[in-house]
Amino acid sequence: MGGILSRRAGKSEFYEFPQGETSKRQRISSSFYEESPRLIPCLPDEISIQILARLPRISYVGLKLVSRSWKSAIVSDELYKIRKELSKTEEWLYILTKAEDDKLMWYALDPLSQKWQRLPLMPNVAEEEGSKGGPLGLWMWNIVGSSIRMADAIRGWLGKKDRLDRMPCCGCAVGAVNGYIYVLGGFSRASAMSCVWCYDPILNKWRESSPMLVGRAYCKTSVLNKKLYVVGGVTRGQGRLTPLRSAEVFDPCTGIWSQVPSMPFSKAQVLPTAFLADLLKPIATGMTSYRGKLYVPQSLYCWPFFVDVGGEVYDPETNSWCEMPMGMGEGWPAKQAVTKMSVVVDGELYALDPSSSLDTATMKKYAHEDDTWKAVEGDVPIRDFSDSESPYLLGGFVGKLHVITKDANRNISVMQAERQNDSTSLPSTSSTPKADSPNLARSETNVWKVISTRCAGPVELVNCQILDI
Numbered sequence: 117m118g119g120i121l122s123r124r125a126g127k128s129e130f131y132e133f134p135q136g137e138t139s140k141r142q143r144i145s146s147s148f149y150e151e152s153p154r155l156i157p158c159l160p161d162e163i164s165i166q167i168l169a170r171l172p173r174i175s176y177v178g179l180k181l182v183s184r185s186w187k188s189a190i191v192s193d194e195l196y197k198i199r200k201e202l203s204k205t206e207e208w209l210y211i212l213t214k215a216e217d218d219k220l221m222w223y224a225l226d227p228l229s230q231k232w233q234r235l236p237l238m239p240n241v242a243e244e245e246g247s248k249g250g251p252l253g254l255w256m257w258n259i260v261g262s263s264i265r266m267a268d269a270i271r272g273w274l275g276k277k278d279r280l281d282r283m284p285c286c287g288c289a290v291g292a293v294n295g296y297i298y299v300l301g302g303f304s305r306a307s308a309m310s311c312v313w314c315y316d317p318i319l320n321k322w323r324e325s326s327p328m329l330v331g332r333a334y335c336k337t338s339v340l341n342k343k344l345y346v347v348g349g350v351t352r353g354q355g356r357l358t359p360l361r362s363a364e365v366f367d368p369c370t371g372i373w374s375q376v377p378s379m380p381f382s383k384a385q386v387l388p389t390a391f392l393a394d395l396l397k398p399i400a401t402g403m404t405s406y407r408g409k410l411y412v413p414q415s416l417y418c419w420p421f422f423v424d425v426g427g428e429v430y431d432p433e434t435n436s437w438c439e440m441p442m443g444m445g446e447g448w449p450a451k452q453a454v455t456k457m458s459v460v461v462d463g464e465l466y467a468l469d470p471s472s473s474l475d476t477a478t479m480k481k482y483a484h485e486d487d488t489w490k491a492v493e494g495d496v497p498i499r500d501f502s503d504s505e506s507p508y509l510l511g512g513f514v515g516k517l518h519v520i521t522k523d524a525n526r527n528i529s530v531m532q533a534e535r536q537n538d539s540t541s542l543p544s545t546s547s548t549p550k551a552d553s554p555n556l557a558r559s560e561t562n563v564w565k566v567i568s569t570r571c572a573g574p575v576e577l578v579n580c581q582i583l584d585i
Contacts, residue, residue: 287333292581294368336403348400383425402456443487461512494563
């Protein structure tokens with residue numbers, strides 16, 4: 117399942133287990149266990165698989181090398197069904213990074229063992245490295261590998277086609293549902309793609325999935341009711357980029373995409389003049405699943421300006437859109453290119469507000485009772501990486517709020533919010549977050565703890581997802 121990166125005692129660097137030692141263990145173990153028809157000698161397989169289901173998931177990487185029967189058991193659906201029944205599932209953090217040469221790499225972090233694992237390359241990436249140009253056109257490599265930013269791409273709306281025509285492929289979206297990671301759409305040679313790739317963490321493999329109904333790039337994704345929703349984005353039409361209002365939903369149980377009513381973009385319909393309506397283009401700048409609905413913040417775009425216009429809310433029960441609460445839409449914190457990143461932890465909606473300071477930011481929580489965003493206690497130590505497409509990522513796992521960023525040494529740093537006392541607004545599994553005033557006094561005690569770091573070098577953060585397996 118790829119190389120395992122682990123921390124040596126007393127040292128901060130990571131290392132990869134030598135392949136020779138792995139092969140030697142495999143030969144010794146296999147010769148012994150292949151003599152027995154059972155997974156564990158003298159035990160029925162029903163009991164053996166119950167034992168395996170109780171082991172930490174990180175141990176499966178080595179246990180698959182014991183024998184062919186062990187490998188079959190560890191990648192079987194039965195094992196993970198038992199883990200779920202025993203409440204032994206584990207949440208891992210998956211991070212997508214991009215190097216200066218546009219090389220992409222996925223890494224997984226087990227927060228319990230604090231070990232990092234490198235995932236296999238996506239299919240066309242591996243093909244490119246092996247053959248330098250394969251029959252599939254390497255679209256996936258180019259889609260997520262481009263260093264071209266969204267703002268550069270959308271300049272095509274103003275008729276600047278020369279930049280767009282020379283633009284490498286970019287603009288995919290990433291989502292996770294039902295224990296799988298999905299990479300969707302993007303541009304390939306200035307054409308919006310509908311292709312979808314899926315990562316299976318049990319088999320540790322990528323495979324092609326059902327394509328979307330519409331080719332789109334820079335779309336937004338979120339999960340609601342165990343289904344993956346995709347909204348907005350842009351497509352190429354009539355020599356320029358055109359914003360999309362359409363939405364669709366993917367059911368992982370059936371593998372079928374279905375249409376969802378298009379976003380009205382109601383704020384864009386009330387512009388005072390036809391000139392502004394043609395000049396300012398509405399775009400979806402984020403999406404999150406919150407309180408049983410999908411919340412999509414929106415902006416009007418005209419290079420180099422973004423104008424926040426609130427957003428819209430999709431209700432799956434009525435299959436319709438309505439306007440987002442005013443305070444929520446107008447106060448939603450935004451990062452670069454007005455991308456409104458957020459995360460829900462313990463039912464509470466959080467977003468990071470980059471401040472004017474070069475080394476801190478403010479975490480805010482949305483209070484739906486009075487439709488306001490309130491600062492939570494404790495500044496977030498975020499370094500200034502203004503040249504980065506994704507200076508930080510947000511994640512909610514093991515019941516706590518996390519910020520993934522790069523530290524002063526440009527290492528990937530995973531920070532976890534630690535509960536200080538009963539008045540702390542940051543989430544934990546044992547208490548409900550509280551925020552009684554819009555501007556809480558900052559605590560001198562740092563409420564953020566670094567739980568893991570990884571030597572990254574000059575790479576950029578692209579996306580992160582959580583899988584509970």
